[in-house]
Amino acid sequence: MRANRHERAAQHRRRRLSLRVGIPVAVAAAAGLTYGTTLGVFGEDAQPRASAATGAGSAATSAAWADDVADGFASVNALGQKGTYGGRDGKTVTVKTLADLERYATASDPYVIVVAATITMNPKGKEIKVASDKTIVGSGTSGQIVGGGFFLGQGVHNVIIRNLTIRDSYAGTWNDKEHDFDAVQMDGAHHVWIDHNDLRHMADGLIDSRKDTTYLTVSWNKLSDNNKTFGIGWTENTTADITIHHNWLRETEQRNPSTDNVAHAHLYNNYLQDVAGTDITSSYGNYSRGNTKMVLENSYFEGLNNPVTKDSSASIVQRGNVFVGTSGRNESGGTAFDPKSYYSYTPDKAAEVPAKVKAGVGPRATLGTSASTSSSASASASAASTLTVAKDGSAQYKTVQAAINAVPTNNSSRVVVSIAAGTYRETVKIPANKPHVTLQGTGGSRKDTVIVYDNAAGTPKPDGSGNYGTSGSATVAAEADDFQARNLTISNDFDEKANQNLAGHQAVALRTAADKAYLDSVIVTGDQDTLLLDTAAKNKLGRAYIKNSYIVGNTDFIFGRATAVVDRSVITLKKRWDGTSQGYVTAPSTPADRKGFLITNTTVTGDVSARSFYLGRNWHAGGDASLTPQTTVRDSTLSAAIRPTPWSDMGGFPWKDDRFAEYKNTGAGSGPASGDRPQLTDAQAAGQEIGDWLGNWTPTP
Structure with missing residues (x-):
């Protein structure tokens, strides 16, 4: 719009463009707030129904x-x-x-x-x-x-x-x-x-x-x-x-x-x-x-x-x-x-x-979508069934796992496990042959319904067959495609201080190991290795979309080989068991032909010391040199807790050989481009949007 005679003078200056520091780009195309603060109304304001065909039809x-x-x-x-x-x-x-x-x-x-x-x-x-x-x-x-x-x-x-x-x-x-x-x-x-x-x-x-x-x-x-x-x-x-x-x-x-x-x-x-x-x-x-x-x-x-x-x-x-x-x-x-x-x-x-x-604000996942172009779960949303859980015995099941056990094998339509407010101390596994499952808390907030357990990697299994290991420690393990979780908390409250004798302190709250995992308005909280975003196998695609949520931890607490987006959420940094402030937000282990982690429109904050946390480090799981771990953090607010050199090596692999970058972040923890702080160019950023990560999948309830 042109200025007119009514417009008063404004102070102008040339805007400094993003500095151009090149980073590798994935070759596959389809792939301050704190924890506890009320974020208000999350989620979309419309529901999907059938719409247009693909192409110009x-x-x-x-x-x-x-x-x-x-x-x-x-x-x-x-x-x-x-x-x-x-x-x-x-x-x-x-x-x-x-x-x-x-x-x-x-x-x-x-x-x-x-x-x-x-x-x-x-x-x-x-x-x-x-x-x-x-x-x-x-x-x-x-x-x-x-x-x-x-x-x-x-x-x-x-x-x-x-x-x-x-x-x-x-x-x-x-x-x-x-x-x-x-x-x-x-x-x-x-x-x-x-x-x-x-x-x-x-x-x-x-x-x-x-x-x-x-x-x-x-x-x-x-x-x-x-x-x-x-x-x-x-x-x-x-x-x-x-x-x-x-x-x-x-x-x-x-x-x-x-x-x-x-x-x-x-x-x-x-x-x-x-x-x-x-x-x-x-x-x-x-x-x-x-x-x-x-x-x-x-x-x-x-x-x-x-x-x-x-x-x-x-x-x-x-x-x-x-x-x-x-x-x-x-x-x-x-x-x-x-x-x-x-x-x-x-x-x-x-x-x-x-x-x-x-x-x-901004585009909603449920606007402009249709049953004909969305997942099979959305296509059959009208036929969705509901299983109810309440620990006091007033519902169909007293435990979440009992409700999961009742889901038909190879079910073709959405099953909503509706969980009453309360704390459910149990582990939950959604096996690969039970897709289209939603865990839905029914309390007034995501803090009212809590699924929690305290296994760690070094915790011995009750049957004497060894320890759980990192992936086996998960409080909730979602191994089925099209898994969703809404309006609840998933937690691992393993006590590191009381268990110094254990060899492995990794303690997963949620593990996803399938495609099309959708987390909306949830809290995922733990210490080390809180959220494991994985795939069913190294050669299989596993996408996850997390929005309007809190993720809490201190060491590698968003990690794995999935193609995952964290959008419009709060990442909360917490101190270690001994009161020290040090840690890593992400530890991707991305295959070379996939995209890794995209954190966008998100606040990174927490009650920790300034310049004590890295945004991530490159996890070459099992020493696999063929991996090219990726994390992009863009359009987000970074607190002073983030180090001025926000990326770190891991396992002897230089992070600069992998894919780490930022774009237009703000806040005290943000910083200008340098050799130790790559920034995407505008052209690179245009290819690192949410749609580039999710490909042909539009997450819908």
């Missing part, structure tokens, strides 16, 4: 997400449009190419367009001119638009842009005056819903709402790593009605948003964050300009300069906002309006906003 719309409609001002009946529902009345098509995306987005007929691949705009900066009555939605986390975006022109209406990652049209100049490369630009459109997207690193604006665009709702998006973020107005008229809620604006310099001549601007439950010590410093936060009337409520401002500003002619009514570490202008005044006279809404408490927004 079509199918009848039947997925629940395709029936979702906008809230806020986009829900208001006006200008001949009854709310915003996108292409719900048309066919559903799935696209994987730029040609197909443009073909359907510009068509006159209504369409639900499922983007199921990374699509690169050509030429760079291209903005597809979207026609009315369209839903453009990413398929799970795999829908990405690179190097361009979308344009909604005069009179275009009833458009939903949802669940996409739109990124990287940046042209090398931070305060770019030459390129108008936006993620979403609207000139005179109405009834538009922009929801659950990840928008970042564009040459101009992330969102431009211009020239009387109205009845717009922008919700649950992550907007980050950009100069000009979200501009509204570019008009002499004062007619637009706009709702902006539950968005995370992180490391954005200006227009957060800048709101010009808007009749009714309702901003609530947004999280604006400027992280100290980074290259990007906010110039201002929410800005009410011209004749705008703004209601700003229950939002959370952290570290911003001039968090709330207004022109003398504009109005801002503030209520319930929280300001932490902010400075400069924080203004209010004038009269505004009552949003509830236009639509219903219930704001969250401002103190809960950072955790809730971090957990909920």
Whole structure:
């Protein structure tokens, strides 16, 4: 978006690009918070149903997400449009190419367009001119638009842009005056819903709402790593009605948003964050300009300069906002309006906003997906059966293992083991011939249902046949494909201090040894070797996706040869049994033709000494020189506990011969690129996204 005469001067500087230190890239394509803090509502807000076919094909719309409609001002009946529902009345098509995306987005007929691949705009900066009555939605986390975006022109209406990652049209100049490369630009459109997207690193604006665009709702998006973020107005008229809620604006310099001549601007439950010590410093936060009337409520401002500003002619009514570490202008005044006279809404408490927004923004695994393209478990979700467990005898089974034993061998549909709140001191094994099992805690939080035991590698087996060994020490061992765990704690509480006589102190809480393991809103806690992410065999693929969860430990506590993603979670570092602070977060043992561990959008923290923990070391299991262990940590917050040289050798193998790197991490434990701290280039990072790790698998409940 171009600056106009109303925009006040901002401090600009050239952004320092990521330093380019090369690392090997895997050859296979398909492959501060602390523990105990309440993170708020985790998980998706829609459920999957059948949808489109693969390729550029079509199918009848039947997925629940395709029936979702906008809230806020986009829900208001006006200008001949009854709310915003996108292409719900048309066919559903799935696209994987730029040609197909443009073909359907510009068509006159209504369409639900499922983007199921990374699509690169050509030429760079291209903005597809979207026609009315369209839903453009990413398929799970795999829908990405690179190097361009979308344009909604005069009179275009009833458009939903949802669940996409739109990124990287940046042209090398931070305060770019030459390129108008936006993620979403609207000139005179109405009834538009922009929801659950990840928008970042564009040459101009992330969102431009211009020239009387109205009845717009922008919700649950992550907007980050950009100069000009979200501009509204570019008009002499004062007619637009706009709702902006539950968005995370992180490391954005200006227009957060800048709101010009808007009749009714309702901003609530947004999280604006400027992280100290980074290259990007906010110039201002929410800005009410011209004749705008703004209601700003229950939002959370952290570290911003001039968090709330207004022109003398504009109005801002503030209520319930929280300001932490902010400075400069924080203004209010004038009269505004009552949003509830236009639509219903219930704001969250401002103190809960950072955790809730971090957990909920961006693409959802269950949006844009369909039974026809997901796992067999999802395809038969309607036929899922439930087995109940309660230790007091009020359910079908008293132990979790008893319920697992009752699961039919080679079952073809999902079986949910519903576990009542309580502590279950037992070991649990889901054998390979019992796929599609979900362990589901039913308590109010993930801490209410706990499965715990205290075996270690050196613990003798009761039958005298030797010790358990590392993998055998697991409290829960999931050896079946399509395993899921939700809303519970899995723990190994082996007491190292009391068992110094034992030779092996590795004590696994959870071991996954199959493909498509999905952990959502769980706590996995232990000391050494907490979470073993393995495969059924060295030559077999084993993928795991962990989100909205806590992983706790001190030594090699995320380890194994699986292809695994830790997303939007908290990794908590803890001291050793003797009170010392030292350890390693990851110990991958990745085969050369696979991807290893990806940690993204995650906080690494803990009550340990500064500079005492490595992010990882290279485990060549059994001395196998053919392995090329891999860990990538990106877009995450690292506490001061992380060492300035965060990688370490293991077993005589130099870590520099393997695959370790970072990308755009922040926090006191982050650092610039060096020979001892490789950073991905932007081009390398584009090939190390969640979709690159999970391949053709979209995790769904």
